Amino acid sequence: MAVVEVRGITKHFGAVHAVNGLNLRSEEGEFLVLLGPSGCGKTTLLRMIAGLEEPTAGEVLIGGDVVNGLPPRVRKIAMVFQSYALYPHMTVFKNIAFPLKAEGLDPEERREKVEWAARLLDIERLLDRKPRNLSGGERQRVALARALVREPSVFLLDEPLSNLDAKLRAAARDDLLEFQRRVDITAIYVTHDQVEAMGMGDRIAVMNKGEIRQFGTPGEVYDDPADTFVATFIGSPPMNLLEHQDFLFGFRPEHFLPREIAPPEGGTPLTYHVSRIEFLGSERYLYGHVYGVSEKTKVIAMLPSTVTLPVAQEEDHEFVVVKGKMRFFDKETGLRTSPRPL
Amino acid sequence: MATEVITTRRRRYLLDNERVLGSVLMTPAVIYIVALVGFPFVLAIIYALSDVTTGSRGFNFVGFDNFVRILDDPVFLRSLRNTFVFAAISNILVVVLAKALAMILVADFKGKWVIRFFVLLPWTTPISLATIMWLWTLDSLFSPIDWVLRWLGLIESNSYFLGKPGLAMASVIIVHTWRIVPLAAVIMMAGLAAIPHEINDAAQVDGAGFWRKLFEITIPLMAPIIAVAVLFGVILTITDMSVVWVLTRGGPTNSTQVLATWSFLKGIEGGALSQGAAIALFLLPVLVGLTVVILRLARRVEVF
Amino acid sequence: MATIVRDIETERTQARRRRRRGRIGLYTAAITAAVMGAFPFIWASLTAFKQNKDLYVKSNNPFLFNLAPTLDHFKFLFNDTNFLTFVRNTMVVGLAVVAITLLISLPAAYSLARLARKWGERLGIGIFLVYLIPPTLLFIPMQRVIVFLDLQESLWSLILVYPTITIPISVWLLMGFFKGIPRDIEEQAQVDGYSRIGAVMRTVMPLMFPGVVAVIVFAFTLSSHEFIYALAFNKASAFKTIAVGVPTELVRGDVFFWQSLMGAAIVVAVPIAVVFNLFLDRFVTGFTMGAVKG
Numbered sequence: 001m002a003v004v005e006v007r008g009i010t011k012h013f014g015a016v017h018a019v020n021g022l023n024l025r026s027e028e029g030e031f032l033v034l035l036g037p038s039g040c041g042k043t044t045l046l047r048m049i050a051g052l053e054e055p056t057a058g059e060v061l062i063g064g065d066v067v068n069g070l071p072p073r074v075r076k077i078a079m080v081f082q083s084y085a086l087y088p089h090m091t092v093f094k095n096i097a098f099p100l101k102a103e104g105l106d107p108e109e110r111r112e113k114v115e116w117a118a119r120l121l122d123i124e125r126l127l128d129r130k131p132r133n134l135s136g137g138e139r140q141r142v143a144l145a146r147a148l149v150r151e152p153s154v155f156l157l158d159e160p161l162s163n164l165d166a167k168l169r170a171a172a173r174d175d176l177l178e179f180q181r182r183v184d185i186t187a188i189y190v191t192h193d194q195v196e197a198m199g200m201g202d203r204i205a206v207m208n209k210g211e212i213r214q215f216g217t218p219g220e221v222y223d224d225p226a227d228t229f230v231a232t233f234i235g236s237p238p239m240n241l242l243e244h245q246d247f248l249f250g251f252r253p254e255h256f257l258p259r260e261i262a263p264p265e266g267g268t269p270l271t272y273h274v275s276r277i278e279f280l281g282s283e284r285y286l287y288g289h290v291y292g293v294s295e296k297t298k299v300i301a302m303l304p305s306t307v308t309l310p311v312a313q314e315e316d317h318e319f320v321v322v323k324g325k326m327r328f329f330d331k332e333t334g335l336r337t338s339p340r341p342l
Numbered sequence: 343m344a345t346e347v348i349t350t351r352r353r354r355y356l357l358d359n360e361r362v363l364g365s366v367l368m369t370p371a372v373i374y375i376v377a378l379v380g381f382p383f384v385l386a387i388i389y390a391l392s393d394v395t396t397g398s399r400g401f402n403f404v405g406f407d408n409f410v411r412i413l414d415d416p417v418f419l420r421s422l423r424n425t426f427v428f429a430a431i432s433n434i435l436v437v438v439l440a441k442a443l444a445m446i447l448v449a450d451f452k453g454k455w456v457i458r459f460f461v462l463l464p465w466t467t468p469i470s471l472a473t474i475m476w477l478w479t480l481d482s483l484f485s486p487i488d489w490v491l492r493w494l495g496l497i498e499s500n501s502y503f504l505g506k507p508g509l510a511m512a513s514v515i516i517v518h519t520w521r522i523v524p525l526a527a528v529i530m531m532a533g534l535a536a537i538p539h540e541i542n543d544a545a546q547v548d549g550a551g552f553w554r555k556l557f558e559i560t561i562p563l564m565a566p567i568i569a570v571a572v573l574f575g576v577i578l579t580i581t582d583m584s585v586v587w588v589l590t591r592g593g594p595t596n597s598t599q600v601l602a603t604w605s606f607l608k609g610i611e612g613g614a615l616s617q618g619a620a621i622a623l624f625l626l627p628v629l630v631g632l633t634v635v636i637l638r639l640a641r642r643v644e645v646f
Numbered sequence: 647m648a649t650i651v652r653d654i655e656t657e658r659t660q661a662r663r664r665r666r667r668g669r670i671g672l673y674t675a676a677i678t679a680a681v682m683g684a685f686p687f688i689w690a691s692l693t694a695f696k697q698n699k700d701l702y703v704k705s706n707n708p709f710l711f712n713l714a715p716t717l718d719h720f721k722f723l724f725n726d727t728n729f730l731t732f733v734r735n736t737m738v739v740g741l742a743v744v745a746i747t748l749l750i751s752l753p754a755a756y757s758l759a760r761l762a763r764k765w766g767e768r769l770g771i772g773i774f775l776v777y778l779i780p781p782t783l784l785f786i787p788m789q790r791v792i793v794f795l796d797l798q799e800s801l802w803s804l805i806l807v808y809p810t811i812t813i814p815i816s817v818w819l820l821m822g823f824f825k826g827i828p829r830d831i832e833e834q835a836q837v838d839g840y841s842r843i844g845a846v847m848r849t850v851m852p853l854m855f856p857g858v859v860a861v862i863v864f865a866f867t868l869s870s871h872e873f874i875y876a877l878a879f880n881k882a883s884a885f886k887t888i889a890v891g892v893p894t895e896l897v898r899g900d901v902f903f904w905q906s907l908m909g910a911a912i913v914v915a916v917p918i919a920v921v922f923n924l925f926l927d928r929f930v931t932g933f934t935m936g937a938v939k940g
Contacts, residue, residue, distance in 0.1 A: 052833050054360075071358035072836040079837040085830035089852045098848075102839030150839065358842050364761030367753035371773070371813060374750055378791075378810045379776050385787035446676050451669075459923050460680035463687055466922040467915040468871040468889040475686035475911055478693065478904055484701065486689055486708040524683065528926065552668070581780035584873040588893050602782040602874075609786045610878050619786045626783065633778050637771065 002063030002076075002153035002186060003028055004049060009058030011044050011210075018044040020210035021058065026186055031177070033201030034190045037233070041210040042190045043158055049188065050156050051075050063153055073102065078147035079156040082163060084139045086131035092118075092142050093127040099150045117145040121179070136164045140172055144179060155180065155187040161196060173200060194234050198222065206230045224327075228334040231327065237285065237302065239327070243294045247340050248329040253285070253302035255325035258309055262320040268342060272299065272319040274311055286311060290319075293342075389619035396613035408620035417596050418621060421604040424511070425625075428600065429579040432518040436575045437568060439519070440526035441561075447527060448534050465524035473588040476517050480504055480589075507597035510590050514598050517589065518579050525578075526571040533567030534560070566639045573636045580625060601625055687915065694719055694909035701905065719905035723896075727903075728883045729910055732891035735801055739887060740866040742805040747812040747865040748858065754813075755820035756846065760829070770821060777814035781874040789878045803879040804887065808872060812865040819864065819929070823857030824850070860928045863921055870918065888914050 004026045011019040019041040026032045034042040047053040049060055051072035059066050067075050078099075087095050096117055100110045118124045121141045131139060140160060147155060160176070161169050177200055180187050191197055197204050198218045205215045206229075214226035225231035225239070231250055232238040241250040259269065271291040278285040286301040301319065303311070311317055328337045356362050393404045412418045447458060464472055479485060480503040491497045503509045537560065545555050561568075583602035586592060592599035592607070601621055609618015681688075692708070693701060695715035706712045723729050758770045781788075788807060789798075797803040827850055835845035876890040883895050892914075896907045 050833075050837055052836065069355070071355050071841065072833075073839045073841060077837060079834065081830040081834060083828060083830050085828065085834035087831060087835075087849050098835070099838035102844075146838070156837075355841075360761045363842060364757045364766075367757035367761070368769070370750045371754035371817060374809060374813060375773065375776055378788075378807060379779060379784070382784045382787040382791055383779065385790065386784060389787060442675065443679055446672065446679055449672055451672055451676065454676075455923070457676045457680045458926075459919060460684040460687075462683070462923060462926070463915065463919050464683050466867070466919040467687075467911070468873075468918070470873045470889045470893050471911040471914055472686070474893045474907060475690045478902075478908060479686045479689050481904075483704060484708070489704075489708050520683070528929075577778060577780070581782040583782060584889075587873075587877075605782070606785070606874070606878070610789065615786055615790070622783050622786065625780075629778060629780075629783075633775060636778075 003061075004032075004154055004186060004188060005061040006045070006049065007059045007061070009045070009048060009060065010056045011041070011048060011053060012056045017210050019048070019055075022210070022212050024205055024212060024215065026188065027202070029184045029186055031180055031187045031189065031200060031202045033197040033204045034188065034207060035194060035197040035201075035204050035234075036192065036207035038192055040207040042192075042207050045207075046079075046156050046158055046188060046190050049154075050077055050079050076150075076153045077156055078150055078152035078154070080140075080143045080147050080158065080160045082159040084131075084143040084160070084163070086134075086139060086142060086146075088131055090130075091127065092123065092129050092131070092134070095131065095142060096127075096146045096149055099146060103150070113149050114145075117149045120148065120182075121145045137168050137172060140164070141175075144176070148183065152185065155185050157187060157189045159191055160189075161191075162193070169196075176200070194236065198234070206233065208233070224336070226336055228329050231329070237300045240297075240299045241329070242290065242297055242299070243331065244342060247331050247337060248334075249340070249342070250327045250329065251321045251325055253300045254304075255322040256299070256301040256319055257303070257322065258307075258311060259318040259320050260309055261307055263322060265323045266320065267323040268321040268326060270319050270321065271316055272301065273316050274313055277311070277313055281305065284311075291316075386619045386623060389616050390623050392616050394616050396615060404616075408616050412617060412620055417599060418604060420596055421592075421599040421601050421621075422624065424598060425580050425600045425602075428511070428515055428518060429576050431515050432522065432579050433572050433575045435515075435519040436522050436526050437572055439523045440530055440571060441568070443523060443527035444530035444534055447531055461527075462524045464521045465528075469521060469582070469584045470588055472521060473517060473585050476513070476520075477504075477589055480513055504590055505594055507594055510594060510598050514586055514589060517585050518582070521585070522575045522578055526575050529571040529574065530564065530567060533564045533571075537563050569639045570636060573632050573639070577629065577632055580628065687912065690908035691912055694905050694912060696905060698905075719903070720909050722903070723906040723909050723913075727906065728886070728891060728895055729906075731884060732886055732888045732895075733914075735885060735891075736870050736887040736889075739801055739804045739808065740869045742801075743808045743812060743869040744862050744865045746805070746809045747816050748861060750809065751813050751816040751820055751861065752854075752858075755817045756824055756850075758817065759821045759824035760832075770818070773814050773817050775814075776810070777818075781811070781872070785874050785878045788875065792879050797879075799880055799882050799885055801885055804869070804872075804876060807875050807879075808869045811872065812868050815868070816861045816865060819861055820854070820857050823854055823860075827853050856928055860925055863925045864929065867918055867922065870914075 004024075006022060006024050008021050008023060009019060010017075010021050022045070024045075034045060036042045044053060048055050049062075051060075051067065051070060055068065059068055061067065062075055062077070072079075086092075087098065090098065093114055096114045097110045100113055105113070114127070115124070118127060121144055123138065123141045123145060126134065126138060126142065131142070134142065143160070157176075161172050164172055173196060189196075189200065198221075201218055203215065203217055204221050206213045206221060208229050214221055214230045216224075221230060222234055225234065228241060228248065228250070232241065235252060237253050239250045239252050240256065241248050256270075256272075270293075272286075272288055273291065274286050274288040276287040278287070282305050284303045284305065284307075286303065288299060288301075289295050289297060290299050303309075326339065328340050329335060330337050357366070390408055391403055391405060393402050393407075443461060447454075447461070479487065482500060482502050482505055485501070485503065487503075488497070488500050491501065492499075501509060503513050541559060541563070542555070545559050550558065580600075581602060583600070583606060586598055586600050586603045587606070590598045592603045601624055605618045605621035608614050608621060612618070689708070692711075695717070696711065697713045697716050697718075700706060700711065700713040703712075754773070758766045758773075762769060792798050792803045792807070795803075795806075797806065831849050831853070832842075832845045835849045836842060838845075840848060870887065871889060872887075873889050876887050877894075880886055880890075883891060886895065888910075892907065892910045896903050896910065
């Protein structure tokens with residue numbers, strides 16, 4: 001178990017600045033998620049922590065030691081790749097025993113540890129199979145078992161769920177979290193999927209263009225986005241952003257409600273023109289625009305299905321942004337600003 | 343202090359460093375090629391500009407004298423012309439035949455492996471052995487081709503394929519073509535396989551028949567790879583000497599002489615190293631030109 | 647509805663007929679191609695078994711055995727000529743060349759496929775270009791180099807020089823195979839506690855088996871095909887390979903031992919062709935991988 005820290009870390013690939021002088025520090029035993037769109041530098045950051053990539057500048061610390069210049073094998077880390085990278089020519093047993101062989105354990109010890117890890121992940125019956133005969137979920141478990149046997153101080157996970165189909169993914173997410181809690185090892189998890197990030201992370205570092213835009217708990221990142229990028233990247237559908245005078249203001253679709261059902265403390269009233277309604281079972285999405293402020297900008301409202309209030313297509317309706325849920329941003333920099341009068 | 347620790351660590355893990363490991367692994371190949379291709383290549387140029395022979399110890403730079411001298415030599419001019427005529431005609435034949443062969447080889451049919459085995463024989467057999475079979479097939483007295491022509495009543499006695507300048511040239515061209523077609527077909531097969539299935543399917547749904555599909559879809563899409571196959575063919579023909587050497591030795595009376603054989607006769611058999619090298623070097627600009635074209639086309643092949 | 651497909655039955659028979667015509671065309675083309683490719687081989691095979699009194703009679707149908715076939719010429723080939731020496735020389739040279747080729751091109755190909763970033767592509771193309779500098783251009787200086795090293799009239803000359811032909815093409819071929827193996831695998835092994843070289847040896851090399859086999863076959867055949875250097879370096883029959891020995895030695899003055907000559911050619915051509923056919927698909931994938939994923 002160890003704290004992972006990066007200080008002013010930078011990686012340039014020629015003219016491409018993948019990671020730009022970034023600082024980050026995990027807590028012990030924390031599940032830390034690096035979230036961002038593809039090409040934001042999150043995988044590069046993870047690979048620098050693993051030692052697969054040497055930083056252009058800055059330092060990587062694992063358990064308080066600077067590990068720059070050290071190859072991956074001496075960093076006491078385990079990594080699970082997107083593809084799981086199971087060795088195709090080895091059985092599951094040999095796959096899991098592979099890191100132990102590197103440590104020079106004798107065969108008896110190896111067997112014991114492999115069996116311990118296999119039991120923990122409930123894959124004992126798979127030990128004699130080759131990776132190509134495993135399902136996606138089983139492969140993940142094998143990869144985790146292989147990561148676990150070394151008793152690493154840090155787990156690094158690079159989008160380990162993205163190769164699973166949607167149905168499996170929810171269950172796998174659950175397994176993974178439970179596993180991490182049980183072994184209580186710091187985990188750094190890279191994903192572009194905000195649902196995974198919100199659901200799994202103790203804290204989330206939202207990245208874009210090689211920089212961390214915000215670092216906080218899922219609640220903080222969702223409710224108090226640090227800038228317009230975080231505001232629109234997190235949440236589905238994203239936060240509505242409207243331009244007004246020299247600033248932007250935004251609100252989440254679920255905080256934009258018809259006046260009739262708005263909470264009693266009120267809020268900011270807006271006249272909403274509904275142009276299209278999407279019925280999605282558990283909720284309704286309304287698409288339209290607001291009169292008076294940047295009318296060309298599409299505004300989405302989300303009504304839970306428990307709201308039966310009739311709202312019709314191609315009609316105007318009085319809506320309210322729930323009190324305290326309006327967020328303000330600078331028009332130039334996109335950064336959060338203090339509330340402004342509308 | 344921290345940096346000191348890091349540098350000592352770095353030294354310990356030198357082979358884990360990508361740049362160091364990359365160069366270490368690359369070095370043997372580079373040394374081998376520089377020593378045994380680069381150095382002889384430079385030597386070839388030096389020889390071509392000197393008066394060195396096998397026997398003499400003397401060594402003088404004579405500038406472009408060798409080139410001037412060989413350009414006055416009618417046999418050289420004949421060889422130069424033959425080299426290009428052989429390459430051009432063979433490869434025109436190669437394109438058509440290889441395209442047809444490639445289409446046969448990508449089709450599915452029973453007994454395909456037998457056909458493929460026979461069809462590839464000309465390419466897999468060592469070229470000197472393949473040529474010696476042709477030498478016997480084209481024999482002045484016992485050629486089975488002559489026998490068939492006599493049997494059909496087309497000729498009275500023998501054709502003397504390798505004894506008459508025109509027929510000898512035709513024979514060389516045919517053997518070259520025969521040998522390169524399989525290779526070109528294999529290259530084109532790779533190209534055919536790269537054409538997405540959907541395009542063929544779409545064409546079929548749109549009602550295009552065999553010939554329409556061939557001329558409007560397959561050939562345009564394959565143009566770059568066909569060109570690659572041809573360029574390889576051209577290089578193989580203009581640099582090869584075994585076919586001419588075994589079949590005719592350049593005869594009758596130098597009518598099938600090519601640069602490669604003429605250079606060998608002059609340089610190795612005749613001992614005039616400088617002239618031999620100068621003759622061979624005439625190929626260089628052509629090779630460089632063809633290579634540039636190959637690289638350009640290879641870029642375009644990558645697109646699909 | 648009937649107007650859309652005028653007459654389903656007619657259409658169907660026509661389609662069937664078209665398909666059959668296509669099949670017949672395909673088989674005709676395939677067989678013609680095979681006969682054209684194999685014609686000299688067919689003639690050579692017949693020749694090798696013919697008696698002198700059958701072969702050297704102009705009026706005899708050359709495609710038939712007018713007298714009983716005989717194995718005498720093969721006996722002559724194996725017992726009274728240097729053919730077996732040539733075979734042995736070819737094997738020795740081939741195996742040595744394969745070993746040198748693998749030893750040098752495997753690391754180079756790995757380096758180009760994985761380690762080299764910017765200069766990798768250029769160096770890769772550069773090495774490929776070397777393949778296009780043919781023996782025709784180099785045999786004169788190369789012969790002087792061999793004389794200088796005092797290697798003429800020995801197999802060492804060929805063993806030393808042939809890798810210049812096989813290395814460039816093998817590097818290219820192996821590069822394709824390396825690129826076909828996911829990077830993840832060796833990175834995982836590095837994270838699992840192995841050095842880079844250890845990781846590659848344990849996880850990548852086992853997966854490279856098909857590529858290595860392809861190179862073995864390719865390098866071996868290339869070296870058995872080579873003609874110019876072999877002709878230029880060695881004059882003594884004890885050091886000739888098949889490619890040079892058979893066409894130059896099975897001739898006494900102006901007398902060709904045609905049957906034995908053809909026998910030798912067939913004995914060599916058929917095994918090479920069999921092996922090549924087995925590996926053809928692998929070559930094609932190897933080369934296209936090298937080009938496309940570059």
